[in-house]
Amino acid sequence: MLVLTRKPRQQxxxxxxxxxxIVEVQGDNVRIAIDAPREIKIYRGEIYRAIQEENKSAAVPxxxxxxxxxxxxxx
Numbered sequence: 001m002l003v004l005t006r007k008p009r010q011q012x013x014x015x016x017x018x019x020x021x022i023v024e025v026q027g028d029n030v031r032i033a034i035d036a037p038r039e040i041k042i043y044r045g046e047i048y049r050a051i052q053e054e055n056k057s058a059a060v061p062x063x064x065x066x067x068x069x070x071x072x073x074x075x
Contacts, residue, residue, distance in 0.1 A: 004012060012020040018040065023031040034042055043051070 006012065006022045008022050008024055010022050012022075014020065017037055019035040021033040021035070023033050025031075036042060
């Protein structure tokens with residue numbers, strides 16, 4: 001893990017096309033602006049973890065669920 005100290009109006013570069021701008025620092029809060037290509041998905045950590053948990057839940061079939069109607073008929 002890389003740990004950096006930055007001040008307002010300073011930047012962090014990730015690769016060639018992701019720029020993190022430090023907008024404001026007030027006490028324990030830091031406002032950042034992220035400039036990245038549109039195809040790069042950016043989530044807050046807690047939102048990303050919630051999405052991952054929801055995906056895991058959706059991937060587990062419910063017990064007692066009859067999926068036979070979704071199967072093609074046997075020839």
